[in-house]
Every structure is written in C-alpha cells, then in structure tokens.
Amino acid sequence: MSNPTVKCTVDQCTHYMPGDQCMAAKIGVYNDEIAGESTARSDTQCKSFHLNSGIGDMVGGLHNANISGTLKAAFMDGKQITPAVECYVNYCKYWDQGNYCNAREIHIAGPNAAKTPDTNCNTFEAE
Ligand code: SF4
Ligand code: SF4
Known part of the structure; x- marks a missing residue:
C-alpha cells in the first residue's frame, strides 16, 4: 500500500x-467505461477531472479541494502536495489490491x- 506523487499537466481542470x-x-483513476478495461494509456482516465469553464466554475471543484490549513501552507511554501490516489485499472502493473497504485x-x-x-x-503500463 502506497500513494504516488501526482504530477498533472491537465491545466483545463479546476483542480490544477x-x-x-x-x-x-x-482522485480516482478508471478504465475506459465502455470497454471496462485498459490496454493502453489512452484507455485510462482521471475521473476527478472537472472542466474549468471560467472563473465562476472555480467553485465547482472546491468540494474536492485539498486545502486544509497545513496543505495550504505547504502549497504557499512551494512544497509538493498530492492527492490520495484510488485506481481501478487492475490491468496496470502498478495496480495493487485495494485499488492502490504502487x-x-x-x-x-x-x-x-x-x-x-x-x-x-x-504512467500506465500493461501487466
Ligand atoms: S483532478 Fe485529475 S485532471 Fe484534475 S488536476 Fe487533479 S489529476 Fe489533474
Ligand atoms: S496503477 Fe497504473 S493506471 Fe493506476 S494510477 Fe497507478 S500507474 Fe496509473
């Protein structure tokens, strides 16, 4: 059981x-919903993505915001913060029982x- 550091380049997301x-x-990482499996990176997705469609939409992502006092201070200090990762892509070599990512x-x-x-x-790699 572990939790990876998350690097994200999806700057259209309210959480970015x-x-x-x-x-x-x-965040939740899922398989392609129709196929129900992943054989390539493009089959995986961050289910927590929320499109930032403008200033007013910033509120949309706040229910899942990682802004406790401590984390906010860490961010302001320029330290790396990272969300908990729950992953359902059990076709990936990093996947572990309990929906952890190793x-x-x-x-x-x-x-x-x-x-x-x-x-x-x-980071997905087929088993
Ligand atoms: S919720 Fe997903 S897509 Fe949005 S910033 Fe976080 S990792 Fe990136
Ligand atoms: S187990 Fe694989 S698909 Fe899931 S988050 Fe980790 S690297 Fe990505």
Whole structure:
C-alpha cells in the first residue's frame, strides 16, 4: 500500500495548480467505461477531472479541494502536495489490491481535455 506523487499537466481542470500539481483531496483513476478495461494509456482516465469553464466554475471543484490549513501552507511554501490516489485499472502493473497504485509518481495528462475520457494516466503500463 502506497500513494504516488501526482504530477498533472491537465491545466483545463479546476483542480490544477501551477507547478503541475493537483489540489484535489483525492482522485480516482478508471478504465475506459465502455470497454471496462485498459490496454493502453489512452484507455485510462482521471475521473476527478472537472472542466474549468471560467472563473465562476472555480467553485465547482472546491468540494474536492485539498486545502486544509497545513496543505495550504505547504502549497504557499512551494512544497509538493498530492492527492490520495484510488485506481481501478487492475490491468496496470502498478495496480495493487485495494485499488492502490504502487508507482512512485504518476503523470496525469490530457492536452486540450474537455471531458473526463480525454484525460489519461501516462504512467500506465500493461501487466
Ligand atoms: S485532471 Fe485529475 S489529476 Fe489533474 S488536476 Fe484534475 S483532478 Fe487533479
Ligand atoms: S500507474 Fe497504473 S496503477 Fe497507478 S494510477 Fe496509473 S493506471 Fe493506476
């Protein structure tokens, strides 16, 4: 059981913060919903993605914000913060029982992402 550091480059998401950090308290990584499995990175997705469609939408991501006093102080200090990761991609070599990810770091990506399936866990490796 472990928790990877999350690097995220999906800057269209309400949880994205400069420095490629994710301010969500927790993220869920899922398989492609129709196939129900993942054979490539593009089949995986960050289910916690929430499109930032403007200033007013910043509120949309706040229910899952990782801004306790301590974490906020850490962010202000420039320290790495990271969400808890729950992963359902049991076709990945880093997946572990209990929906844990044993990678040291994961990279969530999604150039021009507009919806959840546009995001990927780029650290996925088929077993
Ligand atoms: S896409 Fe996922 S990992 Fe990236 S900022 Fe949004 S919630 Fe966090
Ligand atoms: S590296 Fe694999 S186990 Fe870890 S979050 Fe990504 S898909 Fe899930």
